[in-house]
Amino acid sequence: MKIIILGAGRVGESVAESLVSEQNDITVIDQDPHRLRQLEERLDLRGVVGNGIQPSVLREAGARDADMMIACAASDESNLVVCKIAHDVFNVPTTVARLRSPEFNEGDELLGKSGFAVDNVICPEESVTKYIRQLISFPEALQVVEFSQQRACLIVVRASAGGAVVGHTIGELKDRFPHAEMRVVALYRLDTEMEAKPNTRILPGDEIFVLADVRKIRAVLSAIHNVDKPVQRVMIAGGGKVGLRLARSLVGQCEVKIIEQDRERCEYLASQLPSSMLILHGDGADEDLLLEENVGEMDMFLSLTSDDEDNIMSAMLAKRMGANRVMALINRRAYADMMQGSTIDIAISPSQTVIGELLAHLRRGDVAAVHSLRHGAAEALEGIARGDVKTSKLVGRRVEEIDLPPGARIGAIVRGKDKASEVLMPHHDTLIETDDHIIIFIPNKRHVKEVEKLFTVSATFFG
Structure with a gap:
């Protein structure tokens, strides 16, 4: 696929890195x-x-025969204009x-074809x-992703x-847990994938990838961890865009403290958040400040500044001082991979949270959702079975008859629409029906194209 990316900042760089790994033809525009x-x-x-908003620059980048334009510049205005020009002048699909x-x-309507011609919006x-x-x-999970309009959930x-x-x-x-129906689709031990077979024994430290009905997730987590303690106290280091958005979403749910170095930003945060949230002017890596604010009593400490090193240091310090669970926002993929599973419980990579939204538009066949897993090495894909027995590679076939690539496995099937839908844990003889949403775990992204082909129908299908 030929893709043009506007902007080589953090978001553009992360998107380019992920898409290049999938053998796409990538061109990046930046000043x-x-x-x-x-x-x-x-x-x-x-x-x-x-300047990407100039047609001559887009022409040089190959917009005439591009399949996709991804505008990741710093300003919304530039991104809107580029999409408009790409569509109107160069007919980028x-x-x-x-x-x-x-x-x-x-x-x-403003983003429609008669407006700015933006097909899809991303907001990292x-x-x-x-x-x-x-x-x-x-809080017991390392990763949580949803499928089929929040009906099914994959947790790590x-x-x-x-x-x-x-x-x-x-x-x-x-x-052992009949009330917590689940499907283990993958198990990793010391960073090595183990075969998730019925006779595979689970050991301490194993990473377990589990698919279940979203309504049963708490029961599943309780079965695995024996605890279901909600988060009540949160400390956030960094009151930037992410910190503020998160604090707003937690209003009325738990006790929140925010540490921010910039005094003017502190005043702005205070004007935007309820008085019940404590805004502290200081450094998230200041040991005395963390001690004074009882960081050791926090259920969760999140370091969300724009500086990777600061986030790593403050999260590690908070963990050493007794915070129950710590997370750090880490933009550099190499840093995130290195810190995952260390003293820091969860390294949050912005590129991995966004890339799934883009991958769903790149996949062939009727793909409804894509989530990147294992730092981009694996993938969970939700596709829709279309057609009939003659035109589909899935419809009318039992699970055991489906030709999946090595290691790939069907984790769940969502059948029906809206409230009437049900989440099935398929067995070898489960029959695939038209319009089933099938969630497949793919441990190696090299096999993604083989899975995509399963969700394409032959030319004789006109439904």
Whole structure:
């Protein structure tokens, strides 16, 4: 796929890095030649220096035969204009814009073909906030992703010593926890994937990937960890866009303290948040301040500044001082990979929270949702079975008859619409029906294209 990315900042760089790894033809436009040169040296892509809102620059970048334009510049205005020009002048089929302003929502008439011609909207700050909110809602989880309009959920948890599942095989879970129906789609031990077979025994420290009905997630987590303690006290280091969005989403739910270095920003935060939230002017890595504010009593400490090193240091310090669970926002992918599972409980990578939204538009076939897992090495894909027995590779076939690539496995099937839908844990003889939403775990992204083909129908289908 030929893709043009406007902007080589943190978001643009992260998007380019993820898409290059999928053998796409990537061109990045930016006005900073030094930044582009660094990208070209590190990644297999082409850089074009210039202002992306100029048609001549887009033409040089190959807009005439591009399949997608992703506008990730710093300003909403530039991203909107670029999408408009890409569509109207160069007939680019798909446009994606990074928009920070809440005034623009995907599907609005203003963003339609007669408006700015933006097909899809991404907002990294909002995506990261939603991701963190899920982790606060399910504090025992390492990752939480949703499918089929929040009906099914995939959670990643670490089996803890003394937990109810430790020492038991995957096949025993159904009988031991009949109230918490789940499907273990993957198990990693010391960063190595183990075969998730019925006779595979779960050991302390194992990372377990579990699919379940979203209404049963708490029961599943309780079964694995023996605890279900809600988060009541949160401390946030960094009152920027993500910190403020998160604090707003927690109003009335738990006790929140925010540490911010910039005094003017502190005053702004105080004007935007209720008086019940404490705004502290200071450094999140100040040991005396953390001690004074009882960081050791916090259920969760989140370091969300724009500086990776500061976030790592303050999160590690908070953990050492007794905070129950700590998370750090880390933009550099290498740093995030290195810190995941260390003293820091969860390293949050903004690129991984956004990339799934983009991947759903890149996948062939009828793909409804995509989530990047294992730092981008694995993927969970939700596709819709269309057609009939003659035109589909899925409809009318039993699960055991479906030709999946090595390691890939069907984790759940969502059948029916809206409130009438049900989440099925498929067995070998489960029959796939038309319009079933099928969630497949793919441990190696090299096999994604093989899975995509399953959701394409033959040319004789006209439904």
